[in-house]
Amino acid sequence: RNHLSAASVDGPVYAIGGQYGHDDGVEYLRYLHVYDPATDSWTRKADLPSDRSHFEPCTIVHNGKIIIVGGRRGWYFFDDITEYNPATDSWTQRCKLPEPLLAPSAAIFGDKLIVANGGNGETDLRDNTRYLPVEPEATLSNNEQDANLSSGNNLEDPIKIFPNPTHGNITITGISATSGALTVNIKNVNGANLMTRKFEGLNAAYTLETNALQTGLYFIEIIKDNKSKKVIKFLKN
Structure with a gap:
């Protein structure tokens, strides 16, 4: 059994979905098995609504429930967000993604479920961050906050930031000559x-210290000559 996902809620470990085999002769699974360390035993629980694999990086625990995002079954890619409640041993369909995704990354920050990257069966998606309010009745918006932050994004300099994701400092390069001050803001989602x-003045590179930031998604807003602006996303690990 490979490409299964796993999560722990209050001690027990949940092994979810996955597949038998690889490449040729694959059998996709909807099994949910729970390992109880107290009794050193496995128990089968309510199956996934559909057999699938490749949702390992997008399985998270929130308020005692397990949330899974996307995944695949053969060349079918899922666009759903599904929640398992261990207390009732039941699955609930949450809202839909704007497009099917294979193995995106997902995490909850504040009141939003952030879904980033992944694949769509044809190519990896490197810049497709999604934002989702955690409430079950909510619908998913596509780059909603990104669009708000990036309004008036008119700085055409070939700016790059690295490393991204970062553990500490971020370096900004590619800013052309400026007659006034360069302002750099860091904003949350x-x-x-x-x-x-x-x-x-003009430098070849500018360095920002990010050690004070918690793990999560942020935006660098670069304002040149008090008028031209560019916004770039980055992840703090």
């Missing part, structure tokens, strides 16, 4: 400004 740095 809700648009709140967390940090501001001002630089005078």
